Amino acid sequence: MTTEEIQIVSSLQQQGLGYKKIASLTGISANTVKAYCRRHRVLSADELQAFCRGCGKPIQRIPQAKPRQFCSDACRMRFWNSHRDEIRHRAVYTFCCPCCGKEFQSFGNPNRKYCSRECVANARRKGGVIDGG
Ligand SMILES: [Zn+2]
Numbered sequence: 437m438t439t440e441e442i443q444i445v446s447s448l449q450q451q452g453l454g455y456k457k458i459a460s461l462t463g464i465s466a467n468t469v470k471a472y473c474r475r476h477r478v479l480s481a482d483e484l485q486a487f488c489r490g491c492g493k494p495i496q497r498i499p500q501a502k503p504r505q506f507c508s509d510a511c512r513m514r515f516w517n518s519h520r521d522e523i524r525h526r527a528v529y530t531f532c533c534p535c536c537g538k539e540f541q542s543f544g545n546p547n548r549k550y551c552s553r554e555c556v557a558n559a560r561r562k563g564g565v566i567d568g569g
């Protein structure tokens with residue numbers, strides 16, 4: 437490939453295009469582009485840059501390393517602690533199962549109808565209407 441071709445291929449690669457697409461856009465053979473892309477794997481900005489789910493600060497990622505979601509352990513703990521609260525505060529709905537008559541609770545899902553998978557299956561066998569479950 438010429439220097440010019442390499443520049444075009446690598447810039448298309450950085451835009452996240454696959455080698456087939458690059459090949460069809462540039463007219464360079466797919467095998468050549470594929471070989472080039474394999475040798476010069478470019479990480480996109482998104483892949484290199486992540487943001488902490490705790491404080492929102494950017495985390496510089498190390499290529500080939502496992503992606504990180506938090507900048508620090510403190511942020512990870514804070515995030516999961518607040519997440520746990522969300523789960524705990526989720527609405528609880530109480531229903532009466534039309535199949536077995538048992539009262540049951542659904543966490544965060546107001547559309548449940550039957551208390552269990554067995555009751556859904558029973559209702560289906562009897563030809564009942566299935567709404568969620
Ligand atoms: Zn953080």
Ligand SMILES: [Zn+2]
Pocket residue numbers: 533534535536537538550551552555
């Ligand atoms: Zn039931």
